[in-house]
Amino acid sequence: xxxxxxxxxxxxxxxxxxxxxxxxxxxxxxxxxxxxxxxxxxxxxxxxxxxxxxxxxxxxxxxxxxxxxxxxxxxxxxxxxxxxxxxxxxxxxxxxxxxxxxxxxxxxxxxxxxxxxxxxxxxxxxxxxxxxxxxxxxxxxxxxxxxxxxxxxxxxxxxxxxxxxxxxxxxxxxxxxxxxxxxxxxxxxxxxxxxxxxxxxxxxxxxxxxxxxxxxxxxxxxxxxxxxxxxxxxxxxxxxxxxxxxxxxxxxxxxxxxxxxxxxxxxxxxxxxxxxxxxxxxxxxxxxxxxxxxxxxxxxxxxxxxxxxxxxxxxxxxxxxxxxxxxxxxxxxxxxxxxxxxxxxxxxxxxxxxxxxxxxxxxxxxxxxxxxxxxxxxxxxxxxxxxxxxxxxxxxxxxxxxxxxxxxxxxxxxxxxxxxxxxxxxxxxxxxxxxxxxxxxxxxxxxxxxxxxxxxxxxxxxxxxxxxxxxxxxxxxxxxxxxxxxxxxxxxxxxxxxxx
Ligand SMILES: Cc1cc2nc3c(=O)[nH]c(=O)nc-3n(C[C@H](O)[C@H](O)[C@H](O)COP(=O)(O)OP(=O)(O)OC[C@H]3O[C@@H](n4cnc5c(N)ncnc54)[C@H](O)[C@@H]3O)c2cc1C
Numbered sequence: 001x002x003x004x005x006x007x008x009x010x011x012x013x014x015x016x017x018x019x020x021x022x023x024x025x026x027x028x029x030x031x032x033x034x035x036x037x038x039x040x041x042x043x044x045x046x047x048x049x050x051x052x053x054x055x056x057x058x059x060x061x062x063x064x065x066x067x068x069x070x071x072x073x074x075x076x077x078x079x080x081x082x083x084x085x086x087x088x089x090x091x092x093x094x095x096x097x098x099x100x101x102x103x104x105x106x107x108x109x110x111x112x113x114x115x116x117x118x119x120x121x122x123x124x125x126x127x128x129x130x131x132x133x134x135x136x137x138x139x140x141x142x143x144x145x146x147x148x149x150x151x152x153x154x155x156x157x158x159x160x161x162x163x164x165x166x167x168x169x170x171x172x173x174x175x176x177x178x179x180x181x182x183x184x185x186x187x188x189x190x191x192x193x194x195x196x197x198x199x200x201x202x203x204x205x206x207x208x209x210x211x212x213x214x215x216x217x218x219x220x221x222x223x224x225x226x227x228x229x230x231x232x233x234x235x236x237x238x239x240x241x242x243x244x245x246x247x248x249x250x251x252x253x254x255x256x257x258x259x260x261x262x263x264x265x266x267x268x269x270x271x272x273x274x275x276x277x278x279x280x281x282x283x284x285x286x287x288x289x290x291x292x293x294x295x296x297x298x299x300x301x302x303x304x305x306x307x308x309x310x311x312x313x314x315x316x317x318x319x320x321x322x323x324x325x326x327x328x329x330x331x332x333x334x335x336x337x338x339x340x341x342x343x344x345x346x347x348x349x350x351x352x353x354x355x356x357x358x359x360x361x362x363x364x365x366x367x368x369x370x371x372x373x374x375x376x377x378x379x380x381x382x383x384x385x386x387x388x389x390x391x392x393x394x395x396x397x398x399x400x401x402x403x404x405x406x407x408x409x410x411x412x413x414x415x416x417x418x419x420x421x422x423x424x425x426x427x428x429x430x431x432x433x434x435x436x437x438x439x440x441x442x443x444x445x446x447x448x449x450x451x452x453x454x455x456x457x458x459x460x461x462x463x464x465x466x467x468x469x470x471x472x473x474x475x476x477x478x479x480x481x482x483x484x485x486x487x488x489x490x491x492x493x494x495x496x497x498x499x500x
Pocket of ligand 1: 020021022023024025026043044045046048049050051052053056058060061062063141142143144175176177178180202203204205294346347348349429430431432444445446447449
């Protein structure tokens with residue numbers, strides 16, 4: 001890359017902090033950095049900010065609390081506030097402001113176990129919050145390359161309609177989900193499960209309109225054996241109270257199904273074994289005729305690879321049509337329903353994870369390990385979607401495992417998991433931080449992606465101001481600034497007395 005060839009660039013700019021990727025972690029990172037005083041640029045390849053939360057239609061924030069029994073003890077997470085809340089900060093502010101706009105189902109100041117929200121209002125809110133914080137935003141702008149000198153990231157290259165731009169900064173944050181920046185800078189990374197690199201599957205989220213839910217409830221009442229979560233009384237009660245609901249039902253309990261009609265994703269061992277519907281919130285109320293659907297449909301592809309991604313998106317669209325046809329043919333209440341919307345972005349659960357100064361493991365999550373350099377806390381169970389489609393291990397819960405933390409405790413996320421090995425001037429946030437395949441099942445949830453985004457933003461701003469690399473920063477400064485920004489670290493050790 002001809003860094004010093006001025007003619008090659010449409011612009012050359014210099015920032016305190018630049019964030020690549022304006023998704024779940026990235027928009028929060030940019031807000032946190034700007035609020036901490038940094039002159040901040042956010043670069044996003046699409047026209048929508050919010051990543052999976054908006055473009056991906058993943059409209060249930062799960063969970064800011066300590067996870068408690070998703071299928072048995074607590075089937076109604078959308079209306080549950082019992083367990084301890086461990087993620088706050090900008091994530092809670094987003095929930096509060098969405099509630100004010102009629103765009104989320106929760107309580108101000110605290111979050112239900114799953115917060116259902118309106119992705120259209122979130123798109124608007126993110127823009128407002130970035131604007132208020134003074135972040136410069138470049139949409140439709142793809143980060144394509146990086147300039148590294150002696151292991152230090154100096155600049156990134158961004159392509160958009162105006163040409164190729166050289167963007168310099170004191171500190172960069174990689175919030176691309178795929179670790180595009182870190183990998184281009186030479187950071188080590190891992191992919192998928194240890195034995196063969198296969199990742200959790202992707203899903204294209206879709207919504208259906210024209211749904212007759214009372215008809216579905218009547219069918220479930222007559223055939224309760226297929227219900228995988230909760231009771232029909234509990235679901236109907238919530239529906240009547242205008243609260244969000246989720247119905248998860250086994251396809252085996254449906255009537256007269258021709259097995260050839262069951263949606264089957266290429267590369268999956270089996271066709272689907274259950275269907276799941278949840279309601280949407282729009283304009284401050286639950287929409288009674290619209291349902292949101294997530295089905296695993298893309299297996300065995302590397303979705304950080306452009307040609308695999310294109311293939312995956314097309315597979316997912318075919319799978320959505322199979323699913324819609326299946327719903328209309330076999331699921332009571334869906335006879336006259338129609339495909340309302342598919343997500344603009346394929347729902348990618350897993351691609352590259354950087355190898356950082358510390359790699360968080362499944363044991364760290366399950367044992368609720370504490371770290372002195374904590375920058376966030378998590379309580380979500382490890383949710384592993386079967387890499388092959390309904391493996392024996394995941395059979396019990398429709399292709400997914402939910403492995404909860406022992407004794408109902410929270411784990412800490414160490415700052416070192418945001419620092420890619422062998423590279424300076426760079427932090428990573430969101431699902432590409434330094435965790436193992438199983439631990440990702442917990443940390444990839446939207447709450448932790450927002451929390452690691454906030455931590456990366458604060459650390460980047462401090463690093464720029466104090467003229468030290470992120471690795472050289474005093475952890476207590478980051479922790480104190482995060483607490484000032486209302487993050488929940490569950491208490492931190494007191495600062496040592498002056499002169500100690
Ligand atoms: C199908 C599915 C269901 C899920 N269900 C839930 C759930 O119920 N609850 C929950 O809490 N979590 C859920 N998750 C997990 C969660 O939504 C994601 O893991 C999380 O949102 C990822 O955040 P992120 O910031 O790392 O990535 P993203 O939100 O994907 O953001 C990455 C951003 O970077 C941009 N980008 C990428 N490359 C570049 C580049 N080179 N240049 C510029 N921009 C770039 C992308 O366009 C995107 O905006 C689900 C995930 C999936 C896929």
